[in-house]
Amino acid sequence: MRPKIGDIFVYIFIIVLVGLSFLGLKTMGNRGDRKMVQIELDGEIIESVEMSETEPEGTTREIRIDTGDGGYNIVRISAGDVGITDANCPDRLCVISPRINTPGQSIVCIPHRLIVRIIGREPEDGAVDDTAS
C-alpha cells in the first residue's frame, strides 16, 4: 500500500520529535551535579578542573598560575571548596578571601586579573542570580 501524505507527515513528525528530545536530553543531561573550577586570566579561561565529590576526604590539588611579569597565584582545590592560598599581588586580598564552595561564587585577584569561579548547577534553595558586595 502506498503511504498517504498524512502518514508521511506523521512519520516525519515522530522522527523530528525523537531527534529533538534526544538533543534535549544531551544538552540538559550535561548540566549535572558536577562542580567545576574555572580559572580565568585576563578574560581567558586557562584551566577547568572538576571538583569531584567522590575523591577521598582531604585530597587537594594545588595549581600555580603564572599571571605574567613574575606574578603568581596558588589555587588550592579540594573536593569541597576552592581558595587562593598564596599570591604575590600587592593587596593580597585574594589570599584572605574566604574559600568558596558553591556554583556561582568566585574569588577575584584584581591586580593579576585573575578570576577563580565555581560553575555547575546552583543549589535550589537560597540560590541567587548574583551577589551585591
Place this chain on the structure above:
Amino acid sequence: MYIRLKRFAAISFLLTILSIFAAGCTIGDVRELNRDIFALDTVITLKVFGGRAVKKALDKAVDRIREIEDRMSPTIESSDVSKINRASGTEPVKVHDDTFYVIKRALNYGELSDGIFDITIGPIVNLWDIKSENAVVPDEAEIKSRLSLVDYRKVRIDEDNMTVLLEEKGMAMDLGAIAKGYAADEATRILKEAGVKSALLNLGGNVITIGGKPDGSSWRIGLQDPRSQETGRNHFAIVEVQGATVVSSGDYERFMADVYERTGERYHHIFDPKTGYPAQSGLMVSTIISSSSIDADALSTILFIMGYEDGFRTIGELGNFEAMAVTSDKDVYITGGLKDGIIPSNDLYNIVEP
C-alpha cells in the same frame, strides 16, 4: 502520481527541517552572552540575554566602560582626572562632557551630605594607599595635614568652558565612589537602546538589572554577608528586583590585608573626610536599591559614612530610594519599601521592622 508524491514528501521534509531551523533561531533569540572585563580598578561581568544584535551592543557597552575609565581613572596619566590633579592650584582643565557631568553630580552630593561625600578625598586615599604591599597605618599628624586639602567646595567648575579647577596645590580628586555607578548607567543605556530586555551586570559588586529574567521572573540578588569569613555564610539577605540597581558599600571589600592578618583590625577603603580615617559609623555594610546607579553608588557611600540614623534621614528626604544598613551587632535596618521585598536567608542577621 507516485513521483509527485515523492516530490511532495521531499518538499515537506525540507520545509520541516527549515521550520526546525527557524524555531532554533527563535530559541536562539534568548541566548545568553557573558563577558568579563577588568576595568575601573575592578572586575566587571555582563550577562546579556537577547538576539543577534546583542553582541554588538555588548561590545559597545564594554567600549563605553573603558572610555569612562580612560577619562576618570586617577591612575591613568592621560585621564581628565589626572590632568585636573596635576593642574591643582594652577589652572582650569578642559574636560569631556561626561567627566564634567560626573563631577557636577558628585559636588551636588557633597552639598547634600554636608561634605560627607567628598571627591577631593584623593590626598587621604593616596596617603593610606591600602592596596599597596605592606601598607601601614599612617601617622596621625600626616593625616591631619593632608585633611586640610580635602574640601569639595574648593572644586571650581565652569559650565560655559567645561573646565574644572582644584583651587589649592596638592589637592587631588578621586571619583572612585561614583564613576562605577555612572559607567553602569551608561552600559545600561546602551544595552536598552539596542533593545535588550533582560540583562544582569556586575561592576565590582554593584549589581544592575535590566528588566527581569528571560522568563519574566525577578532576579534574586544576594547581599554579601560582610563577615562571611567568620560566619561561613554567603549572604545576609536576598532581594528580588527587576530593572533596579543594588549597590553596597562595606568594610569587607578592600582593606589592609597584612594589618588585618596580624591584628584583626580592618582598615578599609571608605574614608571619612571629616577624620581622614576609615569611616566608623557602626555599620558593616550599607545598601541602596534604586533605578539609577550613579545615585545608588554615591548614596551607599554616604549612608556607610553617616551611619544608620543620619543616613536614613538623608535618604528619606530624597525619596525614590530604598536602603539597608547592617550594624556591627548584625541588625539589618531597612526602609519601608523593602518590607515585602527582602527575603531573610541568614538567621545570624536580625531584620528590624521599619
